[in-house]
Amino acid sequence: MSAPPSARTASAPLTPARKARERDVPPQLVHDPHETRLRLLDAAEALFAEHGYKGVSLRTITGKAGVNLAAAHYHFRNKEGLYRAVFERRVGPMNTERDTLLAACVAAEAQTGALDVAAVLDAFIGPSLRVGALPGGETFRRLSGRAAADPSPEVRRVVYELYDPVAMRFVEVLTRACPHLTREDLFWRLACAYGAMMYVRADSGRLQRLLGDDLSMADSAAAMHHLIPMLTAGFALPSLSAPPAEKKKKAK
Template sequence: MQSSDPIPSAAPTHDPAETRSRLLDAAEQLFAEHGFNGVSMRTITGTAGVNLAAAHYHFQGKEGLYRAVFERRVVPMNEERARLLQACLDEEARTGQLDPSAVLDAFIGPAIRISAAPGADNFRRLSGRASADPSPEARRTIYELYDTVAARFVDILARACPHLAQEDLFWRLACIYGAMMYVRADSGRLQQLLGSEYSMADSSAAMHHIIPVLAAGLAVPSLAKSRGKGKRRSSRGS
């Protein structure tokens, strides 16, 4: 090649990809340990060995960095969720049956097994806490990343549980989401209370124990006080 270099990343002062990933790794760890508002950009950039303003250049500030930390992990996780949910639907097309346990597995599994990805253990705790932790604005930002697949999950789960009214579904999902987030957040509270050494980082144990318990909760008959009707889908008139 001659003087005018058509390859933009041929010889940058520093490697941008390296700078970005160093920032993401440091931010992931520190956000997980101290929460969004509990860490300073100066601490993150110091840990990453990157200049403060360079972080602003790449991520447009703290919120942008926070969001980028999530995007890196959530995008592949969503793909796995979508794939497993589709497998449930395929199974339904074949057998005419939709197993609530399989649907739970397709949604919770990727969220729990994420700690198996290299370096993602910090993200597991971070994402568990993020569902409640930050300010409403920050939560919305994160929720957006999950929205499409989460809505799909809720829809399929509702189909798998035709005995449940919308009201039932709401509260059972509270138990499902609550358990999933509590395990991901891994506060250490139960180890402390039980004086035991079981670890929530053990994703296969988590799945083995939690899915059947949540499935048993889903199997409980409707508890909706069906005054008038109050049942689910279709003509949900007032």
Template sequence: MTPAQPTRDRLLDAAERLFAEHGFDGASMRTITADAGANLAAVNYHFGSKSALIHEVFGRRLAPMNVARLQLLDAVLEETAQRGEDRPTPRAVLRAFLAPALSLGRQEGREFFVLIARAHSSPHPELQAHIVNQFAEVAVRFGAALQLALPSAAREDLFWSMHFTVGALCHTVVNTQLLTLMSEGLCTDVDEDAVLERLVAFVAAGMEGGLDS
């Protein structure tokens, strides 16, 4: 019997899930290939090495997510112009940045976003460099949009605010179960739209209010 999906894709899926669950070092080639129903040598054949596999796992999801971010940002800017307003609201810009990330966590690539947040604090420097490259354009575009939304803010302030925002985002995606634990079940991430709005409200207020102080 021939599986519906080619081996290469099954390897990526298995790797994504197992990396998210056990970390990059915790998931071995044997568990990955076994989970994918492939031979042990399959990863080295299709990707060359485990390191290259990790890069491919990221490349497969990162590009679409950042494309979605830029599209949403374009939509926000366009709608702003149609209304005759000269600048977008910080909330709209931030929502365009945050929504694709949380949305990606909702659908097929749910495990992936745990993974990307984990990579942010990963000890693999090459992985960090890879992520920085993938985010370069997004950082520039959203930096400019935020500068437009908050004209009185210093560029330095905006960078810091975005940094805090990314931190809150990553921590939310990865460790909401920890919050559920600490809040004794009061806070959960079942309603992801509500989580998004909470996050948007928080960072938008932080950005607007944290400047003049």
């Protein structure tokens, strides 16, 4: 009957049961301290990735997790809370890695005097693709890729709150790294980089359909190896602003 303890701040489990867990505790006797939570997160991650936020019901999720329907509301307050918790579990470490790599870029700048665009792109895109290498990370990679285009307000809220702060830091550094580009140039090149990253993340299978081969986007090292040079070459191009409205002028 008591109020759900961890529902309002799903990222900070303060439960006594958790505290007991972190001490010694015979591991056989406590067979389900937070097991229900974990089963829900895993089932939700897989189902959201496959069918989208509106495409899955809590009944399907709790069914796959083998737990009661009400458990989802007990642990996560509501459907959006469960969705957000799925993201928080993965995005935290990912953002940490992003920040670490970005700091390394800025540190290198102090020595060489210039920012390496390829390294900045690597620091931004790399962690977001490497989550696929973690156990269970592959499905989350697809989930987050699809979330980028999901119009549901619940999804937009989660994506904005979790990704925006770090993304803004990268935009700032990239702006400094590309002094030859106008704000408009940067806008379109970022659109290209962001779109490519999200498309690889989502891995909709469309290209495999079109090419017919048995190619895969799962290998994050291969993805980085091909993507970074392409995008870096794009950012290296000179500014393209200004001329689009004119009709005929001799080139440059």
